[in-house]
Amino acid sequence: MQTAIAHAHDAHGNAAHGDHAHHHDVSFIRKYVFSTDHKVIAKQFMLASLLFLFVGGFFALLIRWQLAYPGEAIPLIGNILPDTWVSDGAVTANFYTQLLSLHGTVMIFYVIIPLAVGMFGNFCIPLMIGTDDMALPKLNMFSFWLVPPAGLILLSGFFFDSGAAAAGWTGYPPLGPSSGAGQTTWLISLFMIGFSSIMGATNYLATIVNKRAKGLQFFQMPLTVWALMITAILIILGTPVLAAAISMQLTDQYLHTSFFMPDNLLVGARDNSVLTGAFIQKGNELLEHKQLLGGGGQPILWQHLFWFYSHPAVYIMILPGMGIVSDVLATFARKPLYGYKAMIFAIMAIAFLGFVVWGHHMFQSGMNPLLGTTFMLSTIVIAVPSAIKIFNWLGTIWRGDIRFTAANLNALAFIATFIIGGLSGVFMASAPVDIYIHDTYFIVAHIHYVLFGGALFAIFAGIYYWFPKMYGKMLNESLGRKHFYWSFVFFNLTFYPMHILGVGGHMRRIYNPYIYEFLQQFQPMNQFITFAAIILGFSQLILIFNIFWSLKYGKAAPRNPWQANTLEWAAPAHPGHGNFDTDIQVYRGPYEFSVPSRTADFYPQWEEPQGQPEEVVAKDSHLRQHA
Amino acid sequence: MSSGLSLAHEPVSKVPHGKLAMWIFLASEIMFFTGFFGAFIVLRNSNLELFSHSAGELNKWLALLNTFILIGSSLTMALSILNLEKGNTGKFKLFLGLTILCGFGFLIVKTIEYSTKFGHHIFPWTNVFFSFYFLMTGFHAVHVIAGMIPMTFMFIKAFTKKGYNHPVKVETLGLYWHFVDLVWIFLFPVLYLIFPSH
Numbered sequence: 013m014q015t016a017i018a019h020a021h022d023a024h025g026n027a028a029h030g031d032h033a034h035h036h037d038v039s040f041i042r043k044y045v046f047s048t049d050h051k052v053i054a055k056q057f058m059l060a061s062l063l064f065l066f067v068g069g070f071f072a073l074l075i076r077w078q079l080a081y082p083g084e085a086i087p088l089i090g091n092i093l094p095d096t097w098v099s100d101g102a103v104t105a106n107f108y109t110q111l112l113s114l115h116g117t118v119m120i121f122y123v124i125i126p127l128a129v130g131m132f133g134n135f136c137i138p139l140m141i142g143t144d145d146m147a148l149p150k151l152n153m154f155s156f157w158l159v160p161p162a163g164l165i166l167l168s169g170f171f172f173d174s175g176a177a178a179a180g181w182t183g184y185p186p187l188g189p190s191s192g193a194g195q196t197t198w199l200i201s202l203f204m205i206g207f208s209s210i211m212g213a214t215n216y217l218a219t220i221v222n223k224r225a226k227g228l229q230f231f232q233m234p235l236t237v238w239a240l241m242i243t244a245i246l247i248i249l250g251t252p253v254l255a256a257a258i259s260m261q262l263t264d265q266y267l268h269t270s271f272f273m274p275d276n277l278l279v280g281a282r283d284n285s286v287l288t289g290a291f292i293q294k295g296n297e298l299l300e301h302k303q304l305l306g307g308g309g310q311p312i313l314w315q316h317l318f319w320f321y322s323h324p325a326v327y328i329m330i331l332p333g334m335g336i337v338s339d340v341l342a343t344f345a346r347k348p349l350y351g352y353k354a355m356i357f358a359i360m361a362i363a364f365l366g367f368v369v370w371g372h373h374m375f376q377s378g379m380n381p382l383l384g385t386t387f388m389l390s391t392i393v394i395a396v397p398s399a400i401k402i403f404n405w406l407g408t409i410w411r412g413d414i415r416f417t418a419a420n421l422n423a424l425a426f427i428a429t430f431i432i433g434g435l436s437g438v439f440m441a442s443a444p445v446d447i448y449i450h451d452t453y454f455i456v457a458h459i460h461y462v463l464f465g466g467a468l469f470a471i472f473a474g475i476y477y478w479f480p481k482m483y484g485k486m487l488n489e490s491l492g493r494k495h496f497y498w499s500f501v502f503f504n505l506t507f508y509p510m511h512i513l514g515v516g517g518h519m520r521r522i523y524n525p526y527i528y529e530f531l532q533q534f535q536p537m538n539q540f541i542t543f544a545a546i547i548l549g550f551s552q553l554i555l556i557f558n559i560f561w562s563l564k565y566g567k568a569a570p571r572n573p574w575q576a577n578t579l580e581w582a583a584p585a586h587p588g589h590g591n592f593d594t595d596i597q598v599y600r601g602p603y604e605f606s607v608p609s610r611t612a613d614f615y616p617q618w619e620e621p622q623g624q625p626e627e628v629v630a631k632d633s634h635l636r637q638h639a
Numbered sequence: 640m641s642s643g644l645s646l647a648h649e650p651v652s653k654v655p656h657g658k659l660a661m662w663i664f665l666a667s668e669i670m671f672f673t674g675f676f677g678a679f680i681v682l683r684n685s686n687l688e689l690f691s692h693s694a695g696e697l698n699k700w701l702a703l704l705n706t707f708i709l710i711g712s713s714l715t716m717a718l719s720i721l722n723l724e725k726g727n728t729g730k731f732k733l734f735l736g737l738t739i740l741c742g743f744g745f746l747i748v749k750t751i752e753y754s755t756k757f758g759h760h761i762f763p764w765t766n767v768f769f770s771f772y773f774l775m776t777g778f779h780a781v782h783v784i785a786g787m788i789p790m791t792f793m794f795i796k797a798f799t800k801k802g803y804n805h806p807v808k809v810e811t812l813g814l815y816w817h818f819v820d821l822v823w824i825f826l827f828p829v830l831y832l833i834f835p836s837h
Contacts, residue, residue, distance in 0.1 A: 147656035256674025269770035
């Protein structure tokens, strides 16, 4: 049935696609490595980030093993890891803090952001607005090619004697600037990936503003494009502030400035083994003679600058997911997205509020309590636009003709886990409650419910949804469902108990919790979590297997396998450089499903109105949206 | 792209892609310097005495000279764009060359300023004020250099047989150059001119 429909509206498609091939006789390197084609760049982001997903996941499992069986040798690999990392096969305390720091850094900066923004931004934006490529394809290529070196620089920290960054993914001073070369690799790598983000975001905005297909109004764009556009604004305005803070921490480390170092602070070993030169030596001499060392800095200043970026970064990670989920749900419920404009304004509200709430990370940092109250109120207000979104998603699937595809299952899981993660967020937004649960596993549970349960499930939904357009092959649905069920069950088994650990007072960055008597009761729970986490980790192999299996043996994808309305489905099944084989003219909004006067239950944006005046349809859809 | 489709149509906003992207990028640049200015305000308030005292040691006359040089270079930049658009390649080359020269002039004055400071044993680690001074003016100087590189390429290309005839690209670079000028307009009073009047 799917192929039949694909056939119906693309009778003229294949011929044009056929002669695409000899227009692009480009070398292998230009085609697959230094490509300027947005779709290839999207695939590169996907490949790199999925690799990093396994790296970050591996770190997480090492952390979990230590929490379940502190001091016991890691099974299988414990004895082959180098002595600087393990003693008697068990993770050392020093290595543990490095793992914690890099798990967070890798997952946030090298997995979620590149997948949600880099991959979907690149793949979806030009296709969904009906154009041939990004506004500045070369800039786009550079934005990807900063990622692999940045990632390698980050991981290279493990091979220094002093180890990788160990000041947490937040790199708080004075610990951050006073640690060794690992921290430097962390700072440089974040600076690079930040620059890559800014280049990408600049391009997304320019593309959306300048390259929309004929007739496509802003308020006819799918939610994915809207979400990515607002995300790009967050990146443009937030990331450079982190870059400024990073440069200040770097000079604190190497030029002995003291932006973040308070008066009279004595720090033992400053490791300058990486940089040499007279300039640095001069600084060291002064340091040794305790001459002119100013102090006068403020560690909390870093926290303000860091969270000024990193709170919006939370929305950089979740907003694209919210867009993807909106598209996936509407398509598979065969209903227009409920409250299209309200959804867009809710995203805008979340993005705006995201910039004025960073202080809620700092209730315990010694901030003026009056300021804390302000941040508390503005944070709790975010629940309003978030609730608008949740209710509109529920409204979208309400009485829909729901198709439980792997993509849709992941999107539905997103809603469920985002509600839990969102509600625990309201707990922490409340300063009095936060004083109790600050720095406990409650926070860990929350962040994983929004970032794994939220962002990552939405990313999975997006991968299942757009894979046919990316590779021209359908992903295996049954493997997809298996991947979903295993992930969803073991995700909850892993992270839900962490709420309980947190309320019980389990600190979040502790090497061996059982040195405290009151935490000893939690060892069985920690062991349970660890086993669930291991299964969760291995469940992801199903996705990888599915991708490779489907690439080779998967069914060829039709043009519009999901019978969706948005413009990417007007492109050939496996679009080449240039994307479309027909001119695109947009006639209507992206969610015209089940239009009463039509026989087909979908009405693509690009399909010319036939037989009936356009106004009737528009008026009709208007009524349905507000019914 | 290839098959005669009109997907790559005129920019919807009528602003060329590169120029639009430059405006967006400049928004990002503003936030970069805002990070420093914000930090400066915070640490100035907790080290008021130190900041006023140290600011007095900076050479405001050299900075004033640099202000004139940069404002002048913005003028020559604008004139070079204007002349390229009109097709006066000779004047375009003249004014672009003058802009590059102003850039060099600015950097030379900056070098003199820095070396005098080093001579007086004032370094980035001397105190928080000087940390800000070196970091902010340093990043500004890096931006000046970053602008001069493509400018030099355009200048050299203008002397080749084909000449240089991309007014939009020059204009886009001009946007960046005016921004760098504008950053200095903020740096000058903030760093050099706020000190006790006694």
